Amino acid sequence: MHKIAEVEIQHDIMLANRKLAKKNQKILDKDEVFAVDVLGAIGSGKTSLIERLIQEMEQPMAVIAGDVISKFDAGRFEKYDVPVVGLNTGKECHLDAHLVEHALHDLPLADVDILFIENVGNLICPVDFDLGSHIRMVVISVSEGDDTVEKHPLIFKDADLVVINKVDIAEAVGADQDKMVDDVKILNPDVQVIKTSLKTGQGLKEIIEAIEKFMNE
């Protein structure tokens, strides 16, 4: 003879990640590290942008390179003599707060002012997972098509800074870069949208100023 029972659980899996993310931010704040979650599609220029920021910004930096196989991007950052932790997600399409916590323990945070966390190239899955960063910078490029923003609204809704990269080739790929800016503004009226070309250097100074402004807020 068995008995059936109902058990209330009320465990929000998303909330569990958000709690871990808050813990990560506390770890970062303890050492006064400003963390930027860098999100964007595959090939939008996330790694190249971080490389340029490492070269152009004066603050001591560190990088968490998240990828399905992270050694390629991690190797690129190591050339600049900054602390780097590669996070392999294996089969997963995004970083989560738990993975990032492990990486934080492997970084000399006391000697770091800015931490770039390069997320897995993907405009969908990372949206659901806060990492504990202070800002989310979304990097897309014109070569992904000028309907990219419309097709992935949530990531832009949550963004603190949006970069539209490779504008030097917009004409060649038939992309309307101003439409992309307008589409972001509909979703997120107050966000700063910066048009860049890492090839010509256009917009790089504005990104640095925007990040520094967030740091001083």
Place this chain on the structure above:
Amino acid sequence: MHELSMADAIVKTVIDAAEKNDAIEVLEVTVEIGKMTLLNPEQIKFMLDVLSEDTILAGATFILEEIPIEIECGSCGYKGEIDSEGLDEYTPILICPKCEGHEISIIAGRECNVKNIKIEKSDEDAQDS
């Protein structure tokens, strides 16, 4: 495709609760998924079925309920659920239904909540609890 990791977390949460409650079998699991998550309930359900094999959840019925989207408008102060019937999937985060402003914050609809489970206990255990 983070349905796999979410389904894995759901299964682990249920196994943990089932063991704590001395279940001998899990009959039913109810999960609430926010309409504004980027999770596909169909895929979650498939993953749950696969991951349940050879666990205490094997054969359980999974009930997936939807949590509606609630927003707060920074312009007019509207706070509440959005009737998204007939609208594009993401229209609720674009336009306030009251003032048609764009200063929208999403206050509900991003959850993935393991709500409750129905378990079978042996009579002896049932009397203990």
